[in-house]
Amino acid sequence: MELSFQTVMSQVMLGLNNGVFYAILSLGLAVIFGLLNIVNFVHGALYMLGAYVALLGYTMLGPLLGKPDFHLNYWAALIVAPLVVGLLGVGVERTMLRRLRKFDHLYGLLLTFGLALIIQGVFTNYFNVSGDAYEAKPEALNGAVNLGFMMFPKYRLWVIAISLLVCFATWFVIERTKLGSYLRAGTENPELVKAFGVNVPLMITLTYGYGVALAAFAGVLAAPIYSVSPVMGSEMIITVFAVVVIGGMGSIMGSIVTGLLLGMVEGFTKVVYAPASSTVIFLIMVIVLLVKPAGLFGRES
Amino acid sequence: MPEEMLRIKDLHAFYDESHILHGIDLSVGEGEVVTLLGRNGAGRTTILKAIIGLVGRRSGSITVKGIETIGMPTHRIARLGIGYCPEERGIFANLTVEENLLLPRVIKEGGMPLSELYQMFPNLQERRKSMGTRLSGGEQQMLAMARILRTGAKLLLLDEITEGLAPVIVQTLGLLIRQLKEKGFTIVLVEQNFHFAADLADRHYVIDRGVIADMITRDELPSNTEKLNHYLGV
Numbered sequence: 001m002e003l004s005f006q007t008v009m010s011q012v013m014l015g016l017n018n019g020v021f022y023a024i025l026s027l028g029l030a031v032i033f034g035l036l037n038i039v040n041f042v043h044g045a046l047y048m049l050g051a052y053v054a055l056l057g058y059t060m061l062g063p064l065l066g067k068p069d070f071h072l073n074y075w076a077a078l079i080v081a082p083l084v085v086g087l088l089g090v091g092v093e094r095t096m097l098r099r100l101r102k103f104d105h106l107y108g109l110l111l112t113f114g115l116a117l118i119i120q121g122v123f124t125n126y127f128n129v130s131g132d133a134y135e136a137k138p139e140a141l142n143g144a145v146n147l148g149f150m151m152f153p154k155y156r157l158w159v160i161a162i163s164l165l166v167c168f169a170t171w172f173v174i175e176r177t178k179l180g181s182y183l184r185a186g187t188e189n190p191e192l193v194k195a196f197g198v199n200v201p202l203m204i205t206l207t208y209g210y211g212v213a214l215a216a217f218a219g220v221l222a223a224p225i226y227s228v229s230p231v232m233g234s235e236m237i238i239t240v241f242a243v244v245v246i247g248g249m250g251s252i253m254g255s256i257v258t259g260l261l262l263g264m265v266e267g268f269t270k271v272v273y274a275p276a277s278s279t280v281i282f283l284i285m286v287i288v289l290l291v292k293p294a295g296l297f298g299r300e301s
Numbered sequence: 302m303p304e305e306m307l308r309i310k311d312l313h314a315f316y317d318e319s320h321i322l323h324g325i326d327l328s329v330g331e332g333e334v335v336t337l338l339g340r341n342g343a344g345r346t347t348i349l350k351a352i353i354g355l356v357g358r359r360s361g362s363i364t365v366k367g368i369e370t371i372g373m374p375t376h377r378i379a380r381l382g383i384g385y386c387p388e389e390r391g392i393f394a395n396l397t398v399e400e401n402l403l404l405p406r407v408i409k410e411g412g413m414p415l416s417e418l419y420q421m422f423p424n425l426q427e428r429r430k431s432m433g434t435r436l437s438g439g440e441q442q443m444l445a446m447a448r449i450l451r452t453g454a455k456l457l458l459l460d461e462i463t464e465g466l467a468p469v470i471v472q473t474l475g476l477l478i479r480q481l482k483e484k485g486f487t488i489v490l491v492e493q494n495f496h497f498a499a500d501l502a503d504r505h506y507v508i509d510r511g512v513i514a515d516m517i518t519r520d521e522l523p524s525n526t527e528k529l530n531h532y533l534g535v
Contacts, residue, residue, distance in 0.1 A: 197380045
């Protein structure tokens with residue numbers, strides 16, 4: 001088999017495009033797991049919800065408000081969807097997750113899994129499972145860019161760039177700022193951080209809100225690429241959990257880097273042996289679990 | 302009698318189902334250094350934790366400068382001007398020395414600025430970029446003390462600060478406590494090292510099985526050695 005530089009690179013670039021979604025979603029999971037000690041199974045459903053906020057904001061919000069000409073455009077959706085989903089997350093944390101803090105994290109997993117089923121069930125009931133196209137991709141992002149080795153869609157390049165920016169900005173805030181030092185300290189010993197005058201329960205609520213807002217942001221980015229469907233989240237989240245297991249739960253940089261790398265590995269596998277591309281991540285997961293059970297970037301406890 | 306900084310009345314504290322404190326009454330005047338003595342498990346650490354609100358459930362009354370705190374969340378109690386140094390020091394491994402130092406919120410004016418703290422503890426300045434738990438035990442204890450001096454807190458709750466440290470460091474800590482007392486800090490000390498405590502404290506409360514068994518002032522100490530040895534099981 002001939003592996004030309006061009007074929008490999010173009011698949012790797014497309015893989016990187018998937019990889020940024022893995023990175024941004026597993027980053028949210030890592031941030032939430034770090035401070036709340038909860039495996040946020042509803043993450044995929046909230047990613048889907050983010051995409052639907054964008055879709056419905058474009059198609060239905062105007063008529064609903066009695067102004068048929070009003071469409072929530074893409075740029076506004078990038079702000080509005082994370083806000084809507086973030087607020088929803090704040091409500092969920094305040095009313096439900098907070099009560100589970102005393103218990104084993106299995107309960108948080110069960111609760112969020114239940115929420116995911118409910119949200120997905122409701123959307124399956126009302127919307128097309130095979131997906132609706134999101135037509136509001138901005139003009140400016142149409143077309144392709146010549147990367148030298150391939151023509152790459154401008155929109156996907158934008159997705160890669162903005163996702164990397166958001167991921168590394170989040171990393172920077174957590175690892176290099178005063179606010180981040182509260183978060184890191186809260187991950188380690190929340191009780192003591194309270195005794196230092198910090199409102200830890202509020203910090204936990206906002207962190208959960210931010211984590212799920214990231215999922216919604218990814219959902220909006222995904223809307224113009226994949227069709228918007230009630231099951232888009234559950235399909236994505238299975239792979240993302242594998243990414244999280246490989247990277248190691250709770251490591252910020254680990255989740256970003258692992259997400260990006262595994263997206264590219266997937267892309268590369270498509271060139272070498274396409275049928276394996278959907279299973280290669282799980283194969284890697286098995287190997288990592290055998291060799292380093294805490295994950296590549298995780299600490300053994 | 303100086304003005305009252307801390308007053309505890311009929312304090313009960315619980316962790317889950319276990320009832321640890323059974324009606325504690327004590328008071329600490331402004332500028333006083335008071336120790337809580339007692340055997341392991343007598344409830345001394347729990348008293349400190351109950352003051353700052355870190356026990357599962359508490360009832361009774363705890364006032365700080367006249368303000369009732371029994372219904373307040375921990376972070377608000379801390380902001381009344383309390384600095385807490387936990388047993389095992391509580392240095393954060395994921396934070397650098399300087400981040401550890403800067404973590405507690407400044408709650409009142411009059412705390413020591415970072416530069417002054419670095420002057421007092423030059424080792425901390427040298428190692429300010431190291432991760433917190435890379436420091437030696439003694440350095441970690443200095444860090445745990447330094448970080449609550451930055452906040453302007455005037456009531457310090459210090460839990461076993463000399464535990465497991467070399468004599469020369471214990472001496473330094475004794476000197477530090479004395480300086481703080483001169484500066485007008487109010488200090489509640491849980492201490493295993495009786496000689497360390499006897500030297501510094503104005504009064505000693507003896508805790509036994511969750512109640513106050515006795516209170517001995519500095520002047521009464523010589524005539525009460527035998528009784529005290531009995532309490533402490535020495």
